[in-house]
Amino acid sequence: MPDHLGVPAAGGDAVPDTGAASGFVRFDQVSVTYGAGTAQAVPALSPTDLGFAQGDFICIVGPSGCGKTTLMQTLAGFLKPTSGTVSVAGVAVTGPGPDRGVVFQHAALFPWKTVAANAGFGPAMRGLPKAERQARVEYWLNSVGLWEFRNRYPYQLSGGMQQRLAIARALANEPDILLMDEPFGALDALTREKMQEELHAVWKRRGMTVLFITHSVDEAVYLGTDVVVMSQRPGRILQRIAAPFARLAGERDIRRIKAGADFVTLREQVLALIWGEGGG
Amino acid sequence: MIAFLNRRPWVVTLASIVLVLAAWAVATYTGAVSDLLLPTPDELWDGAADLVLNGYKGYSLGGHIGLSLMRVGLGFGLGTIIGTLLGLGMGVSSKLDALAAPYIEFLRPLPQLAYLVLLIIWFGIGETPKIVLLFLAALPVSAVAARDGVRNVSPQRVLAARSLGANRWQIFCHVVLPSALGDIFIGARLSIGIVYATLIAAEMIAGASGIGWLILDAGRFLRSDYVIAGILIIAAMGIALDRGLIFAQRRIVHWAGK
Numbered sequence: 001m002p003d004h005l006g007v008p009a010a011g012g013d014a015v016p017d018t019g020a021a022s023g024f025v026r027f028d029q030v031s032v033t034y035g036a037g038t039a040q041a042v043p044a045l046s047p048t049d050l051g052f053a054q055g056d057f058i059c060i061v062g063p064s065g066c067g068k069t070t071l072m073q074t075l076a077g078f079l080k081p082t083s084g085t086v087s088v089a090g091v092a093v094t095g096p097g098p099d100r101g102v103v104f105q106h107a108a109l110f111p112w113k114t115v116a117a118n119a120g121f122g123p124a125m126r127g128l129p130k131a132e133r134q135a136r137v138e139y140w141l142n143s144v145g146l147w148e149f150r151n152r153y154p155y156q157l158s159g160g161m162q163q164r165l166a167i168a169r170a171l172a173n174e175p176d177i178l179l180m181d182e183p184f185g186a187l188d189a190l191t192r193e194k195m196q197e198e199l200h201a202v203w204k205r206r207g208m209t210v211l212f213i214t215h216s217v218d219e220a221v222y223l224g225t226d227v228v229v230m231s232q233r234p235g236r237i238l239q240r241i242a243a244p245f246a247r248l249a250g251e252r253d254i255r256r257i258k259a260g261a262d263f264v265t266l267r268e269q270v271l272a273l274i275w276g277e278g279g280g
Numbered sequence: 281m282i283a284f285l286n287r288r289p290w291v292v293t294l295a296s297i298v299l300v301l302a303a304w305a306v307a308t309y310t311g312a313v314s315d316l317l318l319p320t321p322d323e324l325w326d327g328a329a330d331l332v333l334n335g336y337k338g339y340s341l342g343g344h345i346g347l348s349l350m351r352v353g354l355g356f357g358l359g360t361i362i363g364t365l366l367g368l369g370m371g372v373s374s375k376l377d378a379l380a381a382p383y384i385e386f387l388r389p390l391p392q393l394a395y396l397v398l399l400i401i402w403f404g405i406g407e408t409p410k411i412v413l414l415f416l417a418a419l420p421v422s423a424v425a426a427r428d429g430v431r432n433v434s435p436q437r438v439l440a441a442r443s444l445g446a447n448r449w450q451i452f453c454h455v456v457l458p459s460a461l462g463d464i465f466i467g468a469r470l471s472i473g474i475v476y477a478t479l480i481a482a483e484m485i486a487g488a489s490g491i492g493w494l495i496l497d498a499g500r501f502l503r504s505d506y507v508i509a510g511i512l513i514i515a516a517m518g519i520a521l522d523r524g525l526i527f528a529q530r531r532i533v534h535w536a537g538k
Binding site for chain 2: 076077078095096097098100101102104106108110111112113121122125126153154155169170173
Protein backbone atom coordinates (compact mmCIF):
# COMPACT_ATOMS: atom_id res chain seq x y z
CA MET A 1 0.00 0.00 0.00
CA PRO A 2 2.78 2.52 0.75
CA ASP A 3 4.06 1.84 -2.77
CA HIS A 4 0.75 2.89 -4.12
CA LEU A 5 0.99 6.28 -2.39
CA GLY A 6 4.48 6.76 -3.68
CA VAL A 7 3.62 6.48 -7.33
CA PRO A 8 1.89 9.83 -7.95
CA ALA A 9 4.56 11.70 -6.00
CA ALA A 10 7.31 10.22 -8.15
CA GLY A 11 5.38 11.10 -11.33
CA GLY A 12 4.82 14.66 -10.07
CA ASP A 13 8.52 15.25 -9.49
CA ALA A 14 9.25 15.35 -13.19
CA VAL A 15 6.86 18.26 -13.82
CA PRO A 16 8.38 21.35 -12.10
CA ASP A 17 11.44 21.34 -14.38
CA THR A 18 9.52 22.23 -17.56
CA GLY A 19 6.97 24.18 -15.51
CA ALA A 20 9.61 26.62 -14.28
CA ALA A 21 10.94 27.18 -17.77
CA SER A 22 7.49 27.73 -19.28
CA GLY A 23 6.64 31.02 -17.54
CA PHE A 24 3.15 32.30 -16.79
CA VAL A 25 2.18 32.85 -20.43
CA ARG A 26 3.89 30.69 -22.99
CA PHE A 27 3.81 30.58 -26.78
CA ASP A 28 5.33 27.30 -27.97
CA GLN A 29 6.27 27.20 -31.65
CA VAL A 30 3.04 29.04 -32.42
CA SER A 31 2.46 29.69 -36.11
CA VAL A 32 -0.57 30.89 -38.03
CA THR A 33 -1.28 30.47 -41.73
CA TYR A 34 -4.54 31.93 -42.99
CA GLY A 35 -6.30 29.56 -45.36
CA ALA A 36 -3.85 26.77 -44.51
CA GLY A 37 -4.06 23.87 -46.94
CA THR A 38 -5.58 25.94 -49.75
CA ALA A 39 -3.98 27.56 -52.79
CA GLN A 40 -4.44 30.99 -51.21
CA ALA A 41 -2.60 30.10 -47.97
CA VAL A 42 -1.07 33.21 -46.40
CA PRO A 43 1.53 32.68 -43.70
CA ALA A 44 0.97 35.38 -41.07
CA LEU A 45 3.13 34.20 -38.21
CA SER A 46 6.28 32.09 -38.36
CA PRO A 47 6.73 29.54 -35.57
CA THR A 48 7.23 31.71 -32.51
CA ASP A 49 8.41 31.11 -28.95
CA LEU A 50 7.62 33.70 -26.33
CA GLY A 51 7.13 33.46 -22.59
CA PHE A 52 6.56 36.01 -19.88
CA ALA A 53 6.01 36.21 -16.16
CA GLN A 54 3.12 37.41 -14.07
CA GLY A 55 3.21 41.21 -13.74
CA ASP A 56 5.16 41.76 -16.96
CA PHE A 57 4.07 44.50 -19.34
CA ILE A 58 4.96 43.11 -22.76
CA CYS A 59 4.80 45.50 -25.71
CA ILE A 60 4.86 44.02 -29.17
CA VAL A 61 5.90 46.43 -31.86
CA GLY A 62 6.36 45.96 -35.58
CA PRO A 63 5.27 47.19 -39.01
CA SER A 64 1.66 46.87 -40.18
CA GLY A 65 0.70 43.32 -41.11
CA CYS A 66 3.59 41.76 -39.19
CA GLY A 67 1.32 39.34 -37.35
CA LYS A 68 1.35 41.07 -33.96
CA THR A 69 -2.45 41.12 -33.77
CA THR A 70 -2.48 37.49 -34.96
CA LEU A 71 -0.13 36.57 -32.12
CA MET A 72 -2.38 38.31 -29.59
CA GLN A 73 -5.51 36.65 -30.97
CA THR A 74 -4.06 33.19 -30.34
CA LEU A 75 -3.66 34.12 -26.65
CA ALA A 76 -7.13 35.70 -26.54
CA GLY A 77 -8.49 32.40 -27.91
CA PHE A 78 -10.04 34.07 -30.96
CA LEU A 79 -7.76 32.24 -33.36
CA LYS A 80 -6.51 28.66 -33.26
CA PRO A 81 -2.82 28.43 -34.15
CA THR A 82 -2.00 26.41 -37.27
CA SER A 83 0.74 24.75 -35.21
CA GLY A 84 2.07 25.02 -31.67
CA THR A 85 0.30 25.78 -28.42
CA VAL A 86 -0.44 28.81 -26.27
CA SER A 87 -0.77 28.27 -22.53
CA VAL A 88 -1.52 30.31 -19.44
CA ALA A 89 -0.22 29.01 -16.11
CA GLY A 90 0.43 25.67 -17.80
CA VAL A 91 -3.12 25.30 -19.17
CA ALA A 92 -3.54 25.33 -22.95
CA VAL A 93 -5.74 28.10 -24.37
CA THR A 94 -8.73 26.64 -26.24
CA GLY A 95 -11.03 29.67 -26.51
CA PRO A 96 -11.81 33.10 -25.11
CA GLY A 97 -12.23 33.37 -21.35
CA PRO A 98 -12.74 35.99 -18.67
CA ASP A 99 -9.24 35.37 -17.29
CA ARG A 100 -7.95 37.18 -20.39
CA GLY A 101 -9.53 40.62 -20.86
CA VAL A 102 -9.32 42.19 -24.30
CA VAL A 103 -9.29 45.86 -25.32
CA PHE A 104 -9.73 46.38 -29.05
CA GLN A 105 -8.41 49.13 -31.30
CA HIS A 106 -11.95 50.40 -31.77
CA ALA A 107 -13.66 50.22 -28.41
CA ALA A 108 -16.24 47.55 -29.49
CA LEU A 109 -18.59 48.77 -26.75
CA PHE A 110 -22.28 47.83 -26.59
CA PRO A 111 -24.04 50.99 -27.79
CA TRP A 112 -27.44 49.79 -26.48
CA LYS A 113 -26.15 49.66 -22.92
CA THR A 114 -25.35 52.57 -20.62
CA VAL A 115 -21.80 53.36 -19.59
CA ALA A 116 -22.42 51.59 -16.26
CA ALA A 117 -23.95 48.51 -17.94
CA ASN A 118 -21.00 48.32 -20.33
CA ALA A 119 -18.53 48.46 -17.44
CA GLY A 120 -20.49 45.86 -15.49
CA PHE A 121 -21.07 43.51 -18.45
CA GLY A 122 -18.50 40.87 -17.50
CA PRO A 123 -19.48 40.61 -13.81
CA ALA A 124 -23.17 40.52 -14.79
CA MET A 125 -22.68 37.73 -17.34
CA ARG A 126 -20.69 35.71 -14.83
CA GLY A 127 -23.47 36.06 -12.28
CA LEU A 128 -21.62 37.95 -9.57
CA PRO A 129 -23.80 39.24 -6.70
CA LYS A 130 -25.38 42.61 -7.39
CA ALA A 131 -23.56 44.46 -4.59
CA GLU A 132 -20.19 43.16 -5.83
CA ARG A 133 -21.06 44.18 -9.40
CA GLN A 134 -22.05 47.68 -8.37
CA ALA A 135 -18.91 48.09 -6.28
CA ARG A 136 -16.70 47.07 -9.19
CA VAL A 137 -18.51 49.35 -11.65
CA GLU A 138 -18.19 52.29 -9.29
CA TYR A 139 -14.53 51.57 -8.59
CA TRP A 140 -13.47 51.17 -12.22
CA LEU A 141 -15.59 53.98 -13.63
CA ASN A 142 -14.04 56.24 -11.00
CA SER A 143 -10.60 54.93 -11.95
CA VAL A 144 -11.05 55.98 -15.56
CA GLY A 145 -12.90 59.20 -14.67
CA LEU A 146 -16.28 58.17 -16.12
CA TRP A 147 -18.38 57.74 -12.97
CA GLU A 148 -20.33 60.94 -13.58
CA PHE A 149 -21.18 59.66 -17.09
CA ARG A 150 -22.49 56.30 -15.83
CA ASN A 151 -26.05 56.87 -17.08
CA ARG A 152 -25.01 58.08 -20.52
CA TYR A 153 -24.64 55.92 -23.62
CA PRO A 154 -21.31 55.22 -25.35
CA TYR A 155 -22.22 57.34 -28.40
CA GLN A 156 -22.49 60.34 -26.06
CA LEU A 157 -18.80 59.99 -25.14
CA SER A 158 -15.70 61.23 -26.97
CA GLY A 159 -13.29 58.76 -28.59
CA GLY A 160 -10.87 58.91 -25.66
CA MET A 161 -13.68 58.38 -23.14
CA GLN A 162 -14.98 55.41 -25.14
CA GLN A 163 -11.54 53.82 -25.04
CA ARG A 164 -11.31 54.45 -21.29
CA LEU A 165 -14.70 52.75 -20.91
CA ALA A 166 -13.45 49.77 -22.93
CA ILE A 167 -10.50 49.50 -20.54
CA ALA A 168 -12.77 49.81 -17.49
CA ARG A 169 -15.05 47.12 -18.97
CA ALA A 170 -12.11 44.74 -19.34
CA LEU A 171 -10.71 45.55 -15.88
CA ALA A 172 -14.04 45.30 -14.01
CA ASN A 173 -13.86 41.59 -14.81
CA GLU A 174 -10.52 41.53 -12.95
CA PRO A 175 -8.68 39.41 -15.54
CA ASP A 176 -5.24 37.94 -14.83
CA ILE A 177 -4.05 39.11 -18.22
CA LEU A 178 -5.02 42.22 -20.14
CA LEU A 179 -4.63 42.03 -23.93
CA MET A 180 -4.62 45.36 -25.72
CA ASP A 181 -4.59 45.68 -29.51
CA GLU A 182 -3.47 49.20 -30.47
CA PRO A 183 -5.99 50.60 -28.00
CA PHE A 184 -4.76 54.18 -28.32
CA GLY A 185 -4.16 54.11 -32.08
CA ALA A 186 -7.16 56.29 -32.91
CA LEU A 187 -6.51 58.92 -30.22
CA ASP A 188 -4.85 62.31 -30.58
CA ALA A 189 -1.31 62.69 -29.20
CA LEU A 190 -2.31 64.49 -26.00
CA THR A 191 -5.11 62.08 -25.03
CA ARG A 192 -2.84 59.21 -25.93
CA GLU A 193 -0.09 60.21 -23.48
CA LYS A 194 -2.64 60.79 -20.75
CA MET A 195 -4.06 57.31 -21.35
CA GLN A 196 -0.55 55.82 -21.28
CA GLU A 197 0.01 57.33 -17.84
CA GLU A 198 -3.38 56.14 -16.58
CA LEU A 199 -2.78 52.64 -17.88
CA HIS A 200 0.54 52.49 -16.06
CA ALA A 201 -1.07 53.60 -12.83
CA VAL A 202 -3.74 50.88 -13.09
CA TRP A 203 -1.18 48.23 -14.03
CA LYS A 204 0.96 49.09 -10.98
CA ARG A 205 -2.01 49.13 -8.65
CA ARG A 206 -3.43 45.81 -9.87
CA GLY A 207 -0.14 44.04 -10.56
CA MET A 208 -1.58 42.31 -13.62
CA THR A 209 0.07 41.00 -16.74
CA VAL A 210 -0.33 43.06 -19.91
CA LEU A 211 0.24 42.20 -23.55
CA PHE A 212 0.12 45.44 -25.51
CA ILE A 213 0.23 45.65 -29.31
CA THR A 214 1.27 48.90 -30.93
CA HIS A 215 3.00 50.21 -34.02
CA SER A 216 4.32 53.20 -32.08
CA VAL A 217 7.88 52.56 -30.93
CA ASP A 218 7.65 55.55 -28.58
CA GLU A 219 4.62 54.01 -26.89
CA ALA A 220 6.17 50.54 -26.67
CA VAL A 221 9.42 51.77 -25.10
CA TYR A 222 7.58 53.96 -22.60
CA LEU A 223 4.95 51.44 -21.54
CA GLY A 224 6.65 48.05 -21.59
CA THR A 225 8.85 46.21 -19.15
CA ASP A 226 9.83 44.33 -22.30
CA VAL A 227 9.68 45.42 -25.92
CA VAL A 228 9.29 42.60 -28.43
CA VAL A 229 10.21 43.68 -31.95
CA MET A 230 8.64 41.74 -34.81
CA SER A 231 9.63 41.45 -38.46
CA GLN A 232 7.47 41.92 -41.52
CA ARG A 233 5.09 39.20 -42.70
CA PRO A 234 5.30 36.37 -42.02
CA GLY A 235 6.06 37.73 -38.57
CA ARG A 236 8.78 36.45 -36.33
CA ILE A 237 10.40 37.89 -33.23
CA LEU A 238 13.55 39.84 -34.09
CA GLN A 239 14.56 40.77 -30.58
CA ARG A 240 13.25 41.15 -27.06
CA ILE A 241 14.59 44.18 -25.20
CA ALA A 242 14.10 44.97 -21.53
CA ALA A 243 12.92 48.55 -20.95
CA PRO A 244 13.32 50.28 -17.57
CA PHE A 245 10.79 53.08 -17.94
CA ALA A 246 7.62 51.21 -16.95
CA ARG A 247 9.05 50.79 -13.45
CA LEU A 248 9.48 54.56 -13.18
CA ALA A 249 5.83 55.26 -13.88
CA GLY A 250 4.26 57.49 -11.27
CA GLU A 251 7.64 58.64 -9.98
CA ARG A 252 8.63 60.66 -12.98
CA ASP A 253 6.51 62.73 -15.35
CA ILE A 254 5.82 61.17 -18.77
CA ARG A 255 7.33 64.09 -20.71
CA ARG A 256 10.53 64.02 -18.62
CA ILE A 257 10.89 60.30 -19.24
CA LYS A 258 10.32 60.59 -22.98
CA ALA A 259 12.74 63.55 -23.29
CA GLY A 260 15.51 61.75 -21.37
CA ALA A 261 18.67 60.64 -23.18
CA ASP A 262 18.29 56.98 -22.10
CA PHE A 263 14.73 56.89 -23.44
CA VAL A 264 15.75 58.39 -26.78
CA THR A 265 18.67 55.95 -27.10
CA LEU A 266 16.47 52.92 -26.52
CA ARG A 267 13.76 54.25 -28.84
CA GLU A 268 16.30 54.77 -31.63
CA GLN A 269 17.72 51.30 -31.03
CA VAL A 270 14.30 49.74 -31.53
CA LEU A 271 13.59 51.95 -34.55
CA ALA A 272 16.91 50.92 -36.12
CA LEU A 273 15.91 47.26 -35.70
CA ILE A 274 12.63 47.85 -37.52
CA TRP A 275 14.18 50.03 -40.23
CA GLY A 276 17.08 47.62 -40.71
CA GLU A 277 14.55 44.85 -41.24
CA GLY A 278 12.46 46.98 -43.59
CA GLY A 279 15.49 47.88 -45.75
CA GLY A 280 16.69 44.29 -46.01
CA MET B 281 -34.66 85.11 -53.11
CA ILE B 282 -33.04 81.70 -53.72
CA ALA B 283 -31.11 81.95 -50.46
CA PHE B 284 -34.37 82.83 -48.69
CA LEU B 285 -36.07 79.73 -50.10
CA ASN B 286 -33.08 77.51 -49.33
CA ARG B 287 -33.39 78.48 -45.69
CA ARG B 288 -37.17 77.95 -45.66
CA PRO B 289 -37.99 74.86 -47.73
CA TRP B 290 -41.47 74.74 -46.16
CA VAL B 291 -42.38 77.87 -48.14
CA VAL B 292 -41.76 75.91 -51.34
CA THR B 293 -43.85 73.00 -50.02
CA LEU B 294 -46.68 75.35 -49.11
CA ALA B 295 -46.55 77.10 -52.48
CA SER B 296 -46.65 73.74 -54.27
CA ILE B 297 -49.75 72.64 -52.33
CA VAL B 298 -51.53 75.98 -52.87
CA LEU B 299 -50.78 75.79 -56.60
CA VAL B 300 -52.25 72.28 -56.96
CA LEU B 301 -55.36 73.23 -54.93
CA ALA B 302 -55.85 76.35 -57.05
CA ALA B 303 -55.49 74.38 -60.29
CA TRP B 304 -58.04 71.86 -58.97
CA ALA B 305 -60.52 74.65 -58.08
CA VAL B 306 -60.11 76.38 -61.46
CA ALA B 307 -60.39 73.14 -63.45
CA THR B 308 -63.59 72.02 -61.66
CA TYR B 309 -65.44 75.34 -61.09
CA THR B 310 -64.98 76.42 -64.73
CA GLY B 311 -66.37 73.06 -65.88
CA ALA B 312 -63.17 72.18 -67.75
CA VAL B 313 -63.22 68.85 -65.91
CA SER B 314 -66.56 67.13 -65.31
CA ASP B 315 -67.45 66.71 -61.61
CA LEU B 316 -68.20 63.10 -62.42
CA LEU B 317 -64.43 62.64 -62.77
CA LEU B 318 -63.24 65.14 -60.21
CA PRO B 319 -65.47 66.80 -57.60
CA THR B 320 -65.26 70.51 -56.91
CA PRO B 321 -63.73 71.44 -53.54
CA ASP B 322 -67.10 72.06 -51.92
CA GLU B 323 -68.55 68.82 -53.34
CA LEU B 324 -65.62 66.97 -51.84
CA TRP B 325 -66.18 68.76 -48.53
CA ASP B 326 -69.88 67.78 -48.58
CA GLY B 327 -69.04 64.19 -49.52
CA ALA B 328 -66.50 63.89 -46.72
CA ALA B 329 -68.91 65.47 -44.23
CA ASP B 330 -71.61 63.02 -45.34
CA LEU B 331 -69.21 60.11 -44.73
CA VAL B 332 -68.32 61.44 -41.29
CA LEU B 333 -71.92 62.08 -40.26
CA ASN B 334 -73.76 59.19 -41.88
CA GLY B 335 -71.11 56.58 -42.51
CA TYR B 336 -71.23 54.39 -45.60
CA LYS B 337 -73.47 51.42 -46.27
CA GLY B 338 -73.97 49.96 -42.84
CA TYR B 339 -70.86 51.15 -41.03
CA SER B 340 -69.86 54.53 -39.63
CA LEU B 341 -66.66 56.00 -41.09
CA GLY B 342 -64.92 55.16 -37.82
CA GLY B 343 -66.19 51.58 -38.19
CA HIS B 344 -64.66 51.24 -41.65
CA ILE B 345 -61.37 52.74 -40.44
CA GLY B 346 -61.37 50.55 -37.32
CA LEU B 347 -61.97 47.34 -39.31
CA SER B 348 -59.18 48.23 -41.74
CA LEU B 349 -56.80 49.00 -38.89
CA MET B 350 -57.75 45.74 -37.17
CA ARG B 351 -56.87 43.79 -40.34
CA VAL B 352 -53.61 45.69 -40.84
CA GLY B 353 -52.80 45.34 -37.13
CA LEU B 354 -53.40 41.57 -37.02
CA GLY B 355 -51.78 40.81 -40.38
CA PHE B 356 -48.80 43.08 -39.84
CA GLY B 357 -48.48 42.26 -36.13
CA LEU B 358 -48.57 38.48 -36.52
CA GLY B 359 -46.53 38.53 -39.73
CA THR B 360 -43.84 40.74 -38.22
CA ILE B 361 -43.62 38.88 -34.91
CA ILE B 362 -43.51 35.41 -36.46
CA GLY B 363 -41.34 36.59 -39.37
CA THR B 364 -38.85 38.22 -36.98
CA LEU B 365 -38.65 35.13 -34.76
CA LEU B 366 -38.17 32.95 -37.83
CA GLY B 367 -35.52 35.34 -39.21
CA LEU B 368 -33.63 35.42 -35.91
CA GLY B 369 -33.58 31.63 -35.93
CA MET B 370 -32.43 31.60 -39.57
CA GLY B 371 -29.64 34.04 -38.73
CA VAL B 372 -28.38 31.92 -35.85
CA SER B 373 -28.84 28.45 -37.36
CA SER B 374 -27.74 27.74 -40.91
CA LYS B 375 -29.82 24.55 -40.76
CA LEU B 376 -33.03 26.49 -40.11
CA ASP B 377 -31.99 28.96 -42.80
CA ALA B 378 -31.52 26.14 -45.32
CA LEU B 379 -34.92 24.76 -44.28
CA ALA B 380 -36.96 27.98 -44.50
CA ALA B 381 -35.08 30.10 -47.06
CA PRO B 382 -36.65 28.52 -50.20
CA TYR B 383 -40.19 29.37 -49.02
CA ILE B 384 -39.25 32.85 -47.85
CA GLU B 385 -37.44 33.60 -51.11
CA PHE B 386 -40.40 32.20 -53.07
CA LEU B 387 -42.97 34.24 -51.17
CA ARG B 388 -41.06 37.53 -50.99
CA PRO B 389 -41.10 38.67 -54.63
CA LEU B 390 -44.54 37.12 -55.29
CA PRO B 391 -47.30 39.70 -55.91
CA GLN B 392 -49.93 39.17 -53.20
CA LEU B 393 -52.74 39.19 -55.75
CA ALA B 394 -51.21 36.06 -57.30
CA TYR B 395 -52.23 33.90 -54.35
CA LEU B 396 -55.29 35.87 -53.26
CA VAL B 397 -57.64 33.55 -55.19
CA LEU B 398 -56.13 30.51 -53.53
CA LEU B 399 -56.67 32.04 -50.09
CA ILE B 400 -60.35 32.59 -50.92
CA ILE B 401 -60.66 28.95 -51.99
CA TRP B 402 -58.98 27.82 -48.77
CA PHE B 403 -60.40 30.22 -46.21
CA GLY B 404 -63.67 31.46 -47.71
CA ILE B 405 -64.66 35.09 -47.71
CA GLY B 406 -64.63 36.15 -44.05
CA GLU B 407 -61.91 37.92 -42.11
CA THR B 408 -59.51 34.94 -42.24
CA PRO B 409 -58.35 35.21 -45.89
CA LYS B 410 -57.90 38.99 -45.50
CA ILE B 411 -55.69 38.65 -42.45
CA VAL B 412 -53.79 35.68 -43.88
CA LEU B 413 -53.10 37.71 -47.03
CA LEU B 414 -51.63 40.59 -45.00
CA PHE B 415 -49.78 38.12 -42.76
CA LEU B 416 -48.14 36.52 -45.80
CA ALA B 417 -47.20 39.95 -47.12
CA ALA B 418 -45.43 40.89 -43.84
CA LEU B 419 -43.79 37.56 -43.04
CA PRO B 420 -40.99 37.20 -45.63
CA VAL B 421 -39.90 40.85 -45.40
CA SER B 422 -39.57 40.66 -41.62
CA ALA B 423 -37.83 37.29 -41.73
CA VAL B 424 -35.21 38.45 -44.22
CA ALA B 425 -34.61 41.70 -42.27
CA ALA B 426 -34.12 39.86 -38.96
CA ARG B 427 -31.85 37.25 -40.56
CA ASP B 428 -29.68 39.95 -42.12
CA GLY B 429 -29.67 41.83 -38.81
CA VAL B 430 -28.24 38.79 -37.05
CA ARG B 431 -25.67 38.29 -39.78
CA ASN B 432 -24.61 41.94 -39.63
CA VAL B 433 -23.66 41.75 -35.95
CA SER B 434 -20.14 43.06 -35.37
CA PRO B 435 -17.85 40.03 -34.88
CA GLN B 436 -15.67 42.15 -32.62
CA ARG B 437 -18.56 42.81 -30.22
CA VAL B 438 -19.25 39.07 -30.07
CA LEU B 439 -15.58 38.38 -29.33
CA ALA B 440 -15.60 41.13 -26.68
CA ALA B 441 -18.63 39.52 -25.02
CA ARG B 442 -17.02 36.06 -25.12
CA SER B 443 -13.85 37.47 -23.55
CA LEU B 444 -15.96 38.96 -20.79
CA GLY B 445 -17.38 35.54 -19.98
CA ALA B 446 -20.76 35.59 -21.75
CA ASN B 447 -22.19 32.23 -22.85
CA ARG B 448 -23.98 31.61 -26.16
CA TRP B 449 -27.45 32.47 -24.88
CA GLN B 450 -26.20 35.64 -23.17
CA ILE B 451 -24.42 36.69 -26.37
CA PHE B 452 -27.68 36.24 -28.27
CA CYS B 453 -29.74 38.26 -25.76
CA HIS B 454 -27.25 41.02 -24.98
CA VAL B 455 -25.33 41.41 -28.23
CA VAL B 456 -26.95 39.77 -31.27
CA LEU B 457 -30.58 40.72 -30.60
CA PRO B 458 -30.04 44.42 -29.76
CA SER B 459 -27.60 44.66 -32.64
CA ALA B 460 -30.23 43.27 -35.04
CA LEU B 461 -32.98 45.60 -33.77
CA GLY B 462 -32.02 48.33 -36.24
CA ASP B 463 -32.50 45.98 -39.21
CA ILE B 464 -35.67 44.56 -37.66
CA PHE B 465 -37.19 48.04 -37.52
CA ILE B 466 -36.15 48.81 -41.09
CA GLY B 467 -37.87 45.54 -42.07
CA ALA B 468 -40.98 46.49 -40.10
CA ARG B 469 -41.28 49.82 -41.90
CA LEU B 470 -40.83 48.09 -45.24
CA SER B 471 -43.42 45.49 -44.33
CA ILE B 472 -46.05 47.96 -43.10
CA GLY B 473 -45.75 49.66 -46.49
CA ILE B 474 -46.35 46.38 -48.30
CA VAL B 475 -49.15 45.32 -45.93
CA TYR B 476 -50.83 48.67 -46.38
CA ALA B 477 -50.59 48.42 -50.15
CA THR B 478 -52.12 44.95 -49.94
CA LEU B 479 -55.01 46.15 -47.77
CA ILE B 480 -57.09 47.25 -50.77
CA ALA B 481 -56.61 43.84 -52.37
CA ALA B 482 -57.59 42.15 -49.09
CA GLU B 483 -60.78 44.16 -48.86
CA MET B 484 -61.68 43.30 -52.46
CA ILE B 485 -62.46 39.83 -51.12
CA ALA B 486 -66.24 39.76 -50.88
CA GLY B 487 -67.36 41.79 -47.93
CA ALA B 488 -68.77 45.19 -47.22
CA SER B 489 -66.44 46.91 -44.79
CA GLY B 490 -63.12 48.65 -44.50
CA ILE B 491 -61.80 51.87 -45.92
CA GLY B 492 -60.32 50.07 -48.94
CA TRP B 493 -63.66 48.45 -49.71
CA LEU B 494 -65.36 51.87 -49.32
CA ILE B 495 -63.14 53.32 -52.05
CA LEU B 496 -63.74 50.35 -54.38
CA ASP B 497 -67.48 50.37 -53.80
CA ALA B 498 -67.85 54.15 -54.21
CA GLY B 499 -65.88 53.85 -57.46
CA ARG B 500 -68.49 51.48 -58.85
CA PHE B 501 -71.13 54.20 -58.40
CA LEU B 502 -68.89 56.95 -59.80
CA ARG B 503 -68.92 58.73 -56.44
CA SER B 504 -65.58 60.41 -57.00
CA ASP B 505 -66.14 62.60 -53.92
CA TYR B 506 -66.26 59.51 -51.66
CA VAL B 507 -63.34 57.95 -53.53
CA ILE B 508 -61.12 60.98 -53.03
CA ALA B 509 -62.18 61.41 -49.40
CA GLY B 510 -61.34 57.72 -48.87
CA ILE B 511 -57.95 58.16 -50.55
CA LEU B 512 -57.14 61.13 -48.29
CA ILE B 513 -58.12 59.14 -45.20
CA ILE B 514 -56.12 56.07 -46.24
CA ALA B 515 -53.10 58.29 -46.98
CA ALA B 516 -53.37 59.98 -43.58
CA MET B 517 -53.60 56.58 -41.88
CA GLY B 518 -50.55 55.37 -43.79
CA ILE B 519 -48.52 58.40 -42.79
CA ALA B 520 -49.62 58.01 -39.16
CA LEU B 521 -48.62 54.31 -39.10
CA ASP B 522 -45.20 55.04 -40.61
CA ARG B 523 -44.60 57.96 -38.24
CA GLY B 524 -45.64 55.77 -35.32
CA LEU B 525 -43.03 53.20 -36.34
CA ILE B 526 -40.37 55.89 -36.79
CA PHE B 527 -41.21 57.20 -33.31
CA ALA B 528 -40.91 53.72 -31.79
CA GLN B 529 -37.69 53.13 -33.71
CA ARG B 530 -36.11 56.33 -32.39
CA ARG B 531 -37.13 55.51 -28.84
CA ILE B 532 -36.04 51.87 -28.88
CA VAL B 533 -33.03 51.86 -31.23
CA HIS B 534 -31.83 55.25 -29.98
CA TRP B 535 -28.17 54.46 -30.65
CA ALA B 536 -28.62 53.69 -34.36
CA GLY B 537 -26.56 55.83 -36.71
CA LYS B 538 -24.60 57.43 -33.87
